[in-house]
Amino acid sequence: MTEEERAIEAVLMVAEDPIEPGLLAQLLEVPVERVEEMCAGLAESYQTEDRGFVLVRVAGGYRFQSHADMAPYVERFVLEGQNARMSAAALETLAIVAYKQPVSRAQVSAIRGVNVDGVMRTLQQRGYIEEVARDPGPGQAVLYGTTMSFLEKLGLDTLDDLPPLGDFVPGPDVVEALEQGLRPDV
Amino acid sequence: MTEEERAIEAVLMVAEDPIEPGLLAQLLEVPVERVEEMCAGLAESYQTEDRGFVLVRVAGGYRFQSHADMAPYVERFVLEGQNARMSAAALETLAIVAYKQPVSRAQVSAIRGVNVDGVMRTLQQRGYIEEVARDPGPGQAVLYGTTMSFLEKLGLDTLDDLPPLGDFVPGPDVVEALEQGLRPDV
């Protein structure tokens, strides 16, 4: 294994989306052709070794994914390994996004008082929330909103059909969290 | 490669969090010990082959992660803030919670000699500590403990892997210095 090949493996392992060969070439300071050769070589080695994962070229980039032969196990994992019910935490997070959209992850986290990265990722994967804009301020945080599919599943036509909150007034800390957005870390 | 080993690789490739050996055993219908053997074997094979990724046991489960040697390449792909350094105040507070859990905010504050509300809130937002119980005594103070994310952050499998607190108790020289420093003038 060359340093470049190891670097490709490392980067693809932590990437959440397919990585373009151009980006890898830039990172490794080698020509794109060289990246494509190396990726092909790696993909072949996994195949030769009969690994449970493959390296594929999709959507203009490279990514690791599970081997098609292993689909039955992955399906079992999906069905048995995941929580099938919406947790109270997930529902609260979804509710905040629904009522306060567009809202950043940091704002949701500040309101709930806990880290919401995992929950937000799950909600996004399930197609209930999506990125809708970027905060124009410094940092340009991603802002989230709910999806059409979310409305459909709740049987609502538009967001205006969400039950009104009436005269309920959120606490000052919530207002502050929404106004301030991200706070500097300790 | 056996079918089971391939299945483990496939499932870990699509997992978002460390996967407990018990779950893998259930999916593969093999004993937990067998899962642990196979994972150890896979981890070793990646190491022998000098791969850019590793298979580790952390926070009670197995996961793929990039090889530490590849940090310079990977750092550019990591979301900002994920590896944010913690302040000394945050680390000391975290250390107290880790070793004294379950522990109340007031107890942590008493040990540190300062108000810890802000730091505790941030640690909770980052997902390193969480409410684990209520003090049964009067006042029913919230008691805090560390989370799975904390173990992941430190790369530990369980809390038992924390170095024993006894290792940090100051030696006689320090005790003597402190004692001397606080001797009343006579």
Added chain:
Amino acid sequence: MPYDVATPVFEGPFDLLLHLITKEQVDLYEISISRIVDAYLGELDRMEHLDLDVATEFLLIAATLIELKTRRLLPGRDDIDLDEELALWEERDLLLARLLECKTFKDAADVLNRLAAVADRSVPRRAGLEDQFLSLTPDLLAGVTADMLKDAFIRAVTPKPLARILLDHVAPIRASVQDAVEELVDELPRAGVITFRHLTQELVERLEVIVRFLAVLELFKEGLVDLHQEGNFADLTITWLGDAAVTLESLSVEEYQG
């Protein structure tokens, strides 16, 4: 005591005290409580933005230190009160224990930091499921109604009660330092020159004496009194320097109170 230009930010009174004492470690047997107290008060002086809670904690420690240092100045020294003597040692041992605990966790924090630094060099894979498996995942919104969503929102944004830090133990000091300053501003102009012993001879509680001492220090800081001591263990003489018209508002004692 040398003063670093790049003063570290002290996270609390133990932090500061630990720093001061361990800095002196080179001259183990040279360490004296007097130097520690001087350095401690010096640092207190330099701190400009003490918030209330921090200030009271610092003062509490300062009071204990000063008591350790000034036992000789206290009245009733001639016939030592054994109970008081024991109480003082107990207090000192408590302080010592808390310093050791603080040091222990400081060192533990260093190790956690090193572990985290090593762990940070690797990044976990969190790519999640491939698209073709997503349809298999159960619909989490099944059975969830819009009203449940509303309830969840209200639950999420309703302020949760914050755990309260018990400050009862520092409250008396907080109140008394200012009270003592007030008393002194009233009493000292009339006395002109007075010894600390005389100033405190009617006080019964040890704590009251310490509080008075803190108040005297406060006035000294303000330039309203001059302090003089003939020799090491002689009486402390307090001379009023201000004019009689000093108003309490002009004093910066507010930082000690709520």
